[in-house]
Amino acid sequence: MSTWLTSALQREHWAIGDQTWSRNPATGVFELADYKGWGAPPQACDPLDLAPLVGARVSVDGADRAGKSVALYPGPFKFSPVTGKALPAPSAAHRGTWLPPFGGDSATEDSPQGLRLTAAPLALRSTLSIESLPDRQLAAPPAGHYQFLVSACQTCDARLLAMEFSRGRIYHWLPHSERWLELRPAGAQALGRSSLGQEAWGMALHDPQGASRIFMPTDDGLAIVSINLIAGTFQSHVVGTRCLGAPILWQDKVYVPMLQDDGKLGVHGLDPAGTALFRVEGPGLDAAPAAWVRPLADRRQIVWMSAAGQLLVKAGDGDRLETSLLPWPPGVVPSFELGSPYLSRSGHLWQQCALQEGGTEGEGGQRFAFVQLGLREPEIRPASSPRLSTGAACFQRDARLRIAPWFDADISMDSEAGEVVIPLLESTSASTVLCARVASTAATDTLFASNEAHTATFELHGENDVQFWVASLPRPWATQPFVYAGHLYLYHPDKRRLPGWRIDP
Incomplete structure (x- = not known):
């Protein structure tokens, strides 16, 4: 700790670790002057929103406050320098992370990415019912369509950030003020918009807790974003050209499909610590107009899917990577609306598809099958009906039975059930699945094409099933869960x- 005097204002400056605080000798009031070289918070910042971010101590003693609502002191201060009284400990920090849209963390490096799986322990108390009120409610951000990120962004407290990617806007939830603050560009570079759809947009982070560099797809190129929660700003640096799909972190590199100058699609990569792009080898692909959904990855490959086929990045000769486009087999149409691809016990990924010819008769005469991903001549396994999937498990369309997709020969389908159970997210740590039970007698494809309001019961399936919320919503399967605080x-x-509902430890 060091102290010096600024003569013009006669204010003392205290250097404490990675923070600098100023002190008014006349009043004894401390103010944060700098945090990690990011500058001071704006004057309008509520001190109770700021304190957890920097680990500050809060005093409400009148002698400390000097006419202000509260007094802030650096975290190492155990006693008030004004009264000598013991100061309360800094508030307990939240350290959880959430990478949109499904949590974004894996148990091991070899675990597949892009499935509707999270390591967050989704567990709710068994006493909840649909009559129970939520434990907490947050105001929604301004009108739009959002994805949510939870990260400390190199501060002491994990915060909730809302991304409106179609407009290039980022909002920070202020937990004490209970309002959303729009982050401002720190320089001339604003965050570009992205025309990717909700099922296509995603981001990549090398360090979810620190989130020092966030890789976001835009129509201008890949934006490398750094967020300053203290100043309420962000910096954006764009590399490359228009992103045609979401980026993914794979084998310590970020990869993203981009539209090249010749109108072709190419996959480009970069080191997360740098800005220099390199192109993955492979022919230019006439697939630029295709709508690529969010990528999947396992230890062997990256897969972006669209109606046009599978865009792959995988190992070629030696350590060299190659890009290729695999069309779907004749008569096969992918059914992305049914959830994630299915991860078999053997570690292979299978995409659920509709069959236009051949196959097994299913619901309403439509035929379904699972197609193994990443192969030019894939194995195709028929299914007697659609399976709504999180990735590690599939659900029968009108029952709560979790089954392997091709282990269904003796399953009785109840066509008169009048409801569809749609899995939204599965917890790998709690062995639970968050579902929306939607009242409907329509065929699956008709239901997912509808924008009418449907009554949905949200429930958590596990050792003890819990129904905890009912709402009338258009497209209730588009509801996005996330875990924060x-x-x-x-x-x-x-x-x-x-x-929001408290997670039961």
Whole structure:
């Protein structure tokens, strides 16, 4: 710790670790002057929103406050320099992370990415019912369609950030003020917009807790974003050209499909610590107009899928990577609306598809099958009906039975059930699945094409099933769950509040 005097204002400056605080000798009031070289917070910043970010201590003693609402002191101060009284300990910091849209963390480096799986322990108390009120509710961000990131962004407290990628806007939830603050560009480079759809957009982070560099796809190129929660700003640096799909971190590199100058599609990569792009070898692909959904990856390959086929990055000769486009087999149409591809016990990924010719008769005469991904001549396994999947498990369309997709010969399908159970997210640590039970007698394809409001019951399936919320929503399967500050939240763009339920430890 060091102290010096600024003569012009006669204010003392205290260097404490990676922070600098100023002190008014006349009043004894301390103010944060700098945090990690990021500057001071704006004057309008509420001190109770700021304190957890920097680990500051808060005093409400009148002698400390000097006419202010509260007094802040550096975290190492155990006693008030004004009164000598013991100061309260800094508030307990939240350290959880959430990478949109499904949590974004894996148990091991070899675990597949891109499935509807999270390591967050989704567990709710068994006493909840549909009559129970949410434990917390947050105001929704301004009108739009959002994805949510939870990260400390190199501060002391994990915060909730809302990304409106179609407009290039980022909002920070202020937990004490209970409002959203739009982050401002720190320089001339604003964040570009992305025309990717909700099922296509995603981001990549090398360090979810620190989130020092966030890789976001835009129509201008790949934006490398750094967020300053203290100043309420962000910096954006763009590399490359228009992103045609979401980036993914794979084998310590970030990869993203881009539109090249010749109108072809190419996959480009970069080191997360740098800005220099390199092109993955492979022919230019006439697939630029295709709508690529969010990528999947396992230890062997990256897969972006669209109706046009599978865009692959995988090892070629030696350590060299290659790009290729695999068309779907004749008569096969991928059914992305049914959830994630299925991860078999052997570690292979299978995409659920509709069959236009051949196959097994299913619901309403439509035929379904699972197609193994990443192979030019894939294995195809028929299914008697559609399976709504999180990735590690599939659900029968009108039952709560979790089954392997091709182990269904003796399963009785109840066509009169009048409801569809749609899995939204599966917890690998708690062995639970968050589902929306939607009242409907329509065929699956008709239901997912509908924009009418449906009554949905949200429930957590596990050792003890818990039904905890009922809402009437258009496209309730588009509800996005996320975990923040020990609560499970549900976001839907038509709701002006984000209900949350305490996660049971």
